[in-house]
Amino acid sequence: MNGPVVKVGVLGCGTVGSSLINLVARQGDFIESRTGLRLEIARVAVRDMGKAREVDLPPEVFTGEPAAIVADPDIDVIVEVMGGVVPAQDLVLSAIAAGKPVVTANKELLAAVGPEVFAAAEHAKVDLLFEAAVAGGIPFVRPLRESLLGEPVFRVLGIMNGTTNYILTRMTEAGADYTEALAEAQELGFAEADPTADVDGFDAGAKIAIVASLAFGARVRASDVDCEGIRGITADDIAFAGRHGFVVKLLSVAERFSGPEGNRIVARVHPAFVPDTHPLASVRESFNAIFVQGKSVGDLMFYGRGAGGGPTASALLGDLIDAASNRQRNNHASLGSFSDMPLRPVDELTSAFYVSIETADRPGVLAAVAGAFSDHGVSIASMEQEAPTTDPTAPPVRGQARLEFVTHLARERDLTQTLQELSDLDIVLKVGSVIRVLSDESGFR
Template identity: 55%
Template structure:
């Protein structure tokens, strides 16, 4: 047990999340003291510009632009990193750990790119590194995976982990709007950034998928291991086609244990997919997030809530801060990285997926057989075929059983090259049903 009389906290970055962390730290100071056991004192806030407008009133003298100097202070026990990005965040976190401070961060980009460097530094320094806010904002999901489910075997994690893209897809579903129109609305309402690339192209979700897969499967998975497709090619026709099937299109982060040649492998991917409207994830509307976990003993669990925003994200940061502070007082550490399983990452082409393919064809004898043969040529089994319209307006909608993704992609290529196929109007993976 430490004989510390106060725990000193430095916050790096005072933007959307940092300002709310600072607000909660000051407004809830008495409760935090009671919960931790000793006062938690904010001793400095590292910023880029002293005169920038902020959403929080700071006590005098706390702001500093000497962020490295703040981290180097010998009396700082806890460093909260909410600057974001790779540098200088990485160097600051490493130097905080090296100086003996414990660290709480919300930085998914850094964790997904170079998590192992940070985990090794925390291990070496014998300090905590917590990051609940990095995935799905306020939703407690990393701690449940790390702690509550530590005695179970997680087999699958399906997440809606990006609020911006969920808002856009939900708009497309409810109003019939196209992608650009829905994106514009998301930008007007402040859900999407002026440069929406990180969200709409799936980079943000892929970083979160890497973090989820690492924790769920006790292996090291980085953003580069995650197959990624965004939503900018999702059309109103795809969304309508999903609707006709009783499904909805969602951008999913999917992390699975899959059989490989030498035991189970980890498959991690982010792409738009059709899921049945009866699936719990289908009810996640607007900019909300949810993570659906399947494990051997517990069965199915869903974690739902606000995945972004200054205050919700600060809630997760403060939760970590209290835990790390308690650990520190007790002279102990929480569970660090657990990568003992060291599972290989399965290439996307080998990962079994299901496809929904809508094709404009001529309605005449032999067409259905030719389409079915294209699937058979790649050893892909068909689950359902539906025909809509007649004559020149005929459309076939084929849903496959699970097959290696590369075989499904090759089937679609072949369909596109066939004379009887006028156009492949919608191709999308299908999740959340029987394989």
């Protein structure tokens, strides 16, 4: 076939960029047979011109000047896989202003300045496609922005970080502690040498900011997301969850609340006890899954590999084909409008909670601890007392006890005040883990 040639400029040639270039080379004939278009990787921007790369492209295709690719009149579509906000923001906005469709996998960019970039693309009437920015190869963004555009979605929750899910899976299934599971994830390449963005929830927070924007038509940024990671999860927490029919997952949650004062939204990332009967409980290792709840459609779940060069490149390629096809038809995929929607304070939300406390082991301790819960209207659903050690072969610590509680539904503000009072008691040696419990009754409400 001799279809029209679409010249593609790629900004970045790391794991994802090189995977995309190789995928275009392998799939080019098939893509042309389906679309009538021939995709050509015409120019590639790299940081180090001297570095060897596993892509079959002539040397003259590469440049160290990404702005030159954006400004090149022969380039039809820009693919941005550099990451970060600077200089990606200026490059993407320049491409949009020049009328060039942009495909990106850059979650940091969209989570930080998404409202500005979305508005620029809508004003210029060019494509801004970013399926690969959330959940890797899972086709989720397109259904959310197109198929569910008219659906009154009220909640999106899911596992959006493969690194933390792998760590929690190993802690659950192999009995590893956090440090051991993290080291294993790093050895296998699931975690970076500096795992902060993953284990402290910031990566998942960037993704849920993008999801909340699309799901609710709201301007949500990463700075609006309350993030809590998994560093504090212990083997004791994992064991307690297992005994009571739960697994521990790091959840990304976006919710819309409708009331007399209008709509308010909240987006957050935190560990949670997930019932082992819930679909998210079976998501293991580095896989991701996203659960969407709407008033008309009910419950939907999207599942697959959430990271890696291959899955992410597949998502990029799908967007690239769409952008190229739309350009040939002089069309673009509208993002719609986004409004400022008030944020609901996290401390207004309600949930059941798991709370662990290390105390002195003497008469009157349980009554004093229960009194602190009662003082702030937090009702205890169950309580267990364990030896304060994660090593079952070690002897208990003499004179100390570990108390583990599950509460009924409580406001986060009331629980925070309870924990403050507990920490002030001389019989409480340490307030340990505090983990929300996912339930049909609360929905974290």
